[in-house]
Amino acid sequence: VALYNTTFEAAGFSPLPQWREPPESLTATPALAKTYPLMLSDYHTSKVFTAGWQRNIPQLRAMQPDPVLHIHPKTAGERGIQDGDWVEVESPHGWLRVRAEIYPGIRPDTVMMLHGWWQGCQAMGKDDLPLLDGGANVNLMYSVDPEKAFDPLVTAMCSQTLVQVRRCSEDN
Amino acid sequence: MNENIQKDVRKMSQEYGFYFEPEKCIQCHACQAACKSWRLTEPEIDWRWVQTVWSGDYPDVSLASLSISCQHCVQPECVDACPEDAIEKRAEDGVVAVDPQRCIGCQACLDACPFNVPRFGADDIMQKCDMCRPAAEDGSTPPACVATCPTGALQCGLRDVDAKKDQEECLRQQLACK
Numbered sequence: 432v433a434l435y436n437t438t439f440e441a442a443g444f445s446p447l448p449q450w451r452e453p454p455e456s457l458t459a460t461p462a463l464a465k466t467y468p469l470m471l472s473d474y475h476t477s478k479v480f481t482a483g484w485q486r487n488i489p490q491l492r493a494m495q496p497d498p499v500l501h502i503h504p505k506t507a508g509e510r511g512i513q514d515g516d517w518v519e520v521e522s523p524h525g526w527l528r529v530r531a532e533i534y535p536g537i538r539p540d541t542v543m544m545l546h547g548w549w550q551g552c553q554a555m556g557k558d559d560l561p562l563l564d565g566g567a568n569v570n571l572m573y574s575v576d577p578e579k580a581f582d583p584l585v586t587a588m589c590s591q592t593l594v595q596v597r598r599c600s601e602d603n
Numbered sequence: 604m605n606e607n608i609q610k611d612v613r614k615m616s617q618e619y620g621f622y623f624e625p626e627k628c629i630q631c632h633a634c635q636a637a638c639k640s641w642r643l644t645e646p647e648i649d650w651r652w653v654q655t656v657w658s659g660d661y662p663d664v665s666l667a668s669l670s671i672s673c674q675h676c677v678q679p680e681c682v683d684a685c686p687e688d689a690i691e692k693r694a695e696d697g698v699v700a701v702d703p704q705r706c707i708g709c710q711a712c713l714d715a716c717p718f719n720v721p722r723f724g725a726d727d728i729m730q731k732c733d734m735c736r737p738a739a740e741d742g743s744t745p746p747a748c749v750a751t752c753p754t755g756a757l758q759c760g761l762r763d764v765d766a767k768k769d770q771e772e773c774l775r776q777q778l779a780c781k
Binding site: 503537555 | 630631632635636639640646647649652657659660661664666
């Protein structure tokens with residue numbers, strides 16, 4: 432394992448991993464955190480789906496019919512949110528409509544969801560989800576500020592932002 | 604083979620049953636998927652499913668897995684609840700079996716079941732796990748869920764009736780605290 436990367440160093444980058452604030456976080460942007468008090472990030476590993484597909488297979492979709500937001504019971508309780516409620520998740524860049532899953536194993540100041548939700552499931556009468564606001568495409572929630580959101584050595588944007596979560600209906 | 608499971612000749616105090624070891628479960632849902640694909644249940648119909656039970660408060664929190672299907676209870680409450688005598692506790696192997704010809708779809712069994720097992724699909728007739736018997740007539744062919752479990756967390760075979768009863772009680776408590 433090359434912890435000290437001499438190629439990076441020769442190209443003028445830091446040879447060792449460096450920490451810096453993400454574009455939006457409780458400590459980087461405390462003023463923004465007054466409107467959006469929770470951290471949002473996403474995970475890519477699912478029990479039943481691979482990346483952003485296979486939502487169309489009814490046997491798999493039945494195990495996870497809708498996109499869910501993992502939320503701590505205290506955080507949910509403060510917002511009148513119960514397990515399975517539809518919730519609106521809003522960041523400075525967009526908003527999603529997903530179901531709350533009360534999840535005691537998550538930090539109370541953080542919410543998480545699975546990425547890659549767009550595909551419908553005809554056999555279960557589930558339509559494709561909107562790719563933009565009102566769907567469950569977590570990518571649109573994040574900053575794409577070229578100065579802050581990208582690491583020069585990584586193509587993906589920083590998958591972290593601040594959000595507010597409130598109860599809503601399935602259709603609004 | 605698990606020491607809690609025996610495959611020898613059935614004694615009077617024994618009947619067939621499942622045995623689940625949560626510490627071996629990796630929550631892959633293979634048992635659930637195998638049941639659905641081998642038994643061709645409708646998409647929303649699960650004869651077996653995997654459930655999680657949390658305990659403690661963050662950050663001292665822990666998660667346990669449960670793979671749940673019909674427990675084929677030693678004294679099944681669904682049998683007594685059925686007004687049509689459509690559910691039978693089979694004497695020869697202990698399997699709780701439903702007679703689809705007699706079932707009228709009243710769902711009284713669902714109200715009675717402590718584990719929320721009975722399912723009602725398009726035909727409104729009660730359906731549930733039959734332990735893949737009589738396909739596994741002599742117990743040598745395990746049910747689809749057991750055959751598929753990659754860690755051996757789920758087993759099936761002859762079990763002492765008292766151990767089965769304890770397991771039912773344990774599951775009741777785990778589900779009550781969810």
